[in-house]
Amino acid sequence: MHGQVLKQFRDPDLGRRMAESTRQRLQRLADKLGRRPRFMEFCGTHTAAISRTGVRGVLKTEVDLLSGPGCPVCVSDYSDIDRAIAFSTVPGAIVATFGDMMKVPGSRTTLQEEKARGADVRVVYSSLDALQLARENPDRPVIFLGVGFETTAPTAVMTLEQAVREDIRNFYLYSMHKTTPPPTRALLPDPELQIDGIILPGHVSMILGRKAWDFLPSKLQRPGVVAGFEPVELLAAIDTLADMLLTGNLSVVNQYGRAVREEGNLVAQQAMDKYYSLVDGPWRGLGTVAGSVLKLKQEYAPWDAEACFAVNVPPTQIPKGCICGEIVKGKQSPFDCALFGKGCDPIRPVGPCMVSSEGTCATYYKYERM
Structure with a gap:
């Protein structure tokens, strides 16, 4: 069944027909606006999918598809990256991280460079792998670098819950997790961007649910579409945004119903509410975004790397020319x-x-x- 669904969403003939009808709808919208419409995706996986499938190229003369802050590694501030790297200097520590963090430049170095200098930095594929490292090395602190949005934030604290249950005291979480609605609210009103509609993140919406985005039409007068990642799904999302703007019937449409529900994943939401507090925090490019960063609550300070290890974080240095x-x-x-x-x-x-x-x-x- 799953293969049949994917085959439909990848059907080249259907894709060509949809692309043509979407072009025509976008052209009518451009006539109405007096310019090309501008849609933004808030998901890094969508950014890759739109380019990989050719959707951006097929519609490049009809619509501007902007890539927003949908890459959690990319929006991590230099201060967060520098602190993550500094944890590798904790005596005896094992720093456990996802692979894409290894080469992310801090102000002066990277985790990969620190590993080459002798720091014990290990790539893991899940937070549970980091917990297993703590079990296997009971005399050493294991610091897991938690990076991501609502998709990975619940798995990190569910792993922490297991550590609490087993009373594993050498497992620590450094939470750089962030939430996606706050930067959406921060960016959309920017007059320089002129964003007309939003392609909403599919994976994040599996956790938050469709209803989490209802503020878009009600507060910001923008339509949104929760989209999947296949060519036909992406074209359908763009077509739906154009249609809503043409008719003036702005809403949040769930076109990823095979994975996203109205209320989202309540178990994951409850886990986040139990362990995290939402605080103001820095985003690369956006500055401080109110209520956007997930930090462990005070009662879990014994497992909080920030609370347990005082490390020297150097002043931020931004490389010249990087935009x-x-x-x-x-x-x-x-x-x-x-x-x-x-x-x-x-x-x-x-x-x-x-x-x-x-x-x-x-x-x-x-x-x-x-």
């Missing part, structure tokens, strides 16, 4: 960066947008630069 902060806001594209494909590439990245597989620069380097 990653502007790219995650959708105000510039990788092609606007003088370093793109020259001083900055996936082998020698200057900024995180070129590191993560969800980063806009990495996507454009792989699919768009030719």
